[in-house]
Every structure is written in C-alpha cells, then in structure tokens.
Amino acid sequence: MTAVSAAAAQASPAGDADAERVPEEELFRSCIYGLLARVLAAPPDAALLLNLRGLMGDDTELGRAFDAVAQAAAATTPDRAAEEYHALFIGLTRGELLPYGSYYLTGFLHEKPLAALRRDLSALGIARAETVREPEDHAAALCEVMAGLIDGAYGAAQPVAAQRQFFESHLAPWIGRFFADLTGAKAAVFYKTIGELGRRFVEIERAAFAMEP
Amino acid sequence: MEQREKSKAKRRDFLKLLGVGSIAGAAVAATGADAPAGEPEAKPEGAGYRETPHVRKYYETARF
Numbered sequence: 001m002t003a004v005s006a007a008a009a010q011a012s013p014a015g016d017a018d019a020e021r022v023p024e025e026e027l028f029r030s031c032i033y034g035l036l037a038r039v040l041a042a043p044p045d046a047a048l049l050l051n052l053r054g055l056m057g058d059d060t061e062l063g064r065a066f067d068a069v070a071q072a073a074a075a076t077t078p079d080r081a082a083e084e085y086h087a088l089f090i091g092l093t094r095g096e097l098l099p100y101g102s103y104y105l106t107g108f109l110h111e112k113p114l115a116a117l118r119r120d121l122s123a124l125g126i127a128r129a130e131t132v133r134e135p136e137d138h139a140a141a142l143c144e145v146m147a148g149l150i151d152g153a154y155g156a157a158q159p160v161a162a163q164r165q166f167f168e169s170h171l172a173p174w175i176g177r178f179f180a181d182l183t184g185a186k187a188a189v190f191y192k193t194i195g196e197l198g199r200r201f202v203e204i205e206r207a208a209f210a211m212e213p
Numbered sequence: 214m215e216q217r218e219k220s221k222a223k224r225r226d227f228l229k230l231l232g233v234g235s236i237a238g239a240a241v242a243a244t245g246a247d248a249p250a251g252e253p254e255a256k257p258e259g260a261g262y263r264e265t266p267h268v269r270k271y272y273e274t275a276r277f
Contacts, residue, residue: 023225024234025225025228025229025233025234026228028228028233028234029228029233032233057232058232060230060231060232061231061232062231062232062233063232160224201233204228204231204233207227208224208227208228211220211223211224211227212220212224213216213220
C-alpha cells in the first residue's frame with residue numbers, strides 16, 4: 001500500500017550517474033520534501049493547485065494528510081492561497097509565523113543555528129543561490145536541501161546516514177513545531193493541511209532515521 | 214554486508230508501511246515540478262525527473 005496514487009505520467013528515477021539507484025520509497029520522500037519546499041517558498045499557482053487536487057491518499061495517516069491537501073487545493077484559488085501565504089509568512093513587517101530555525105531555537109533570526117547550518121552546507125558543497133535574500137534556515141530551504149540530498153540534486157545522492165545527520169542537526173530540533181504552528185495558525189486554511197502533512201511526514205522521518213544502526 | 218541489507222530492508226518496510234513509497238506518486242513529483250511562467254533557470258545537474266527550478270532558487274552546488 002502506498003500513500004499516494006495518481007493518474008498518468010511516469011517518473012523516471014534520478015541519479016542515473018549513481019552506482020546504486022535510489023529506491024522508490026526514498027525518491028518518494030524526496031518528492032514530499034519537494035512539495036513542502038515548493039509551497040513554503042511561494043504560494044501555489046493554478047497549475048500546482050490542479051496537480052494537488054489529483055492527489056489520492058491511501059489508508060494511512062500520511063495518505064489521509066495527502067487527501068486533506070487535495071481537498072484544500074480543490075477548495076481554494078491562487079488568489080486566496082496567495083493571501084494566506086502573505087498573512088502567514090510576509091505580513092507588513094512580519095507574518096503570523098517566522099519559519100526559521102534560528103527563530104524557533106533562540107527567539108532571534110540569524111543566530112547560531114544558522115551559522116551551524118552554513119558550515120554543514122559548505123561541507124556538503126551546497127551554497128545559497130545568489131538571488132536569494134532569505135537566510136538558509138528557512139523551512140522551505142531546508143526541505144529543498146533534504147530533497148536534494150536524497151535524489152542527488154547537488155551531486156551524488158547521499159546515503160541515509162548523511163541524510164540523518166543533516167535532518168537531526170537542522171530540521172528535527174524545530175521543524176515539527178513549525179508545522180504544528182502552521183496547522184494552528186489563524187490565517188491557515190489550505191496551509192493548515194500543509195502543516196499537517198509536514199508534521200506527520202517529519203514524525204515518520206524521525207522514526208525511520210532513529211531505526212538506523 | 215548482511216547487516217546492512219537487513220537494515221535497508223527494515224527501513225524500506227517501515228516507510229512503506231507508513232505510506233511512503235510509490236514511484237507512481239507521480240502527482241507528488243509533479244507538484245514539485247511546476248515553475249511559474251517566465252522564470253528561466255538552468256536545470257541543475259543530477260536533478261533527474263524532478264525539475265523544481267522555482268524551488269531551487271534557494272540552493273545550488275557550490276563551485277570552488
């Protein structure tokens with residue numbers, strides 16, 4: 001049984017240059033991180049909402065979270081989603097939420113957690129794109145890194161041990177709380193379902209990594 | 214080696230049990246792939262099937 005089944009299109013796995021093909025369940029993790037990154041970086045446009053409407057979950061907690069996202073995507077519009085996003089993350093000087101590791105861990109932006117993240121990113125050979133102004137410890141950026149570590153976007157696909165190291169250092173201490181906050185945020189309607197998807201997925205990640213020898 | 218294979222199998226079974234594991238989650242793959250119109254960006258190496266030029270604005274492989 002799988003969390004999501006969908007119509008059409010086929011996905012060919014990434015990492016054709018890798019000696020070992022990334023297993024499908026790992027690529028699926030990468031997709032989920034990719035989705036979270038996508039909607040946390042910017043509000044969903046019409047095309048994305050259309051795609052999300054097609055998600056069909058199975059009878060697992062994660063599957064039901066996908067179903068909820070699909071329903072919320074069907075019930076919203078790009079304009080409403082953009083208004084939500086703005087209220088949640090932008091505001092006049094700040095949004096309802098501040099999705100940054102430093103903020104969650106210290107109460108301030110640009111703190112030690114960001115410095116530690118930059119060191120680890122550097123060691124992984126990953127740098128912030130020149131056009132990006134936000135600090136790297138934004139939830140969207142961290143999800144993007146996880147996706148890339150899994151599927152080899154930044155070079156070789158990283159082994160689970162390396163993914164675990166990054167996850168436990170830079171996501172696990174705070175991102176579950178962020179997703180829970182997103183679920184409870186006043187402005188969140190579509191994003192409420194994203195918060196729930198993120199929260200459940202991060203719990204699965206945490207438990208799966210903890211199983212590693 | 215045997216141990217490693219066992220732990221891989223354990224991880225795979227765990228993830229699949231909890232609903233993580235379909236390559237046919239192509240809709241999920243597609244949800245990461247949409248880029249707003251008018252944002253041209255070079256496809257990063259090794260991105261494979263998952264093109265997320267809009268999302269990838271955060272990071273790129275560091276060039277030394």
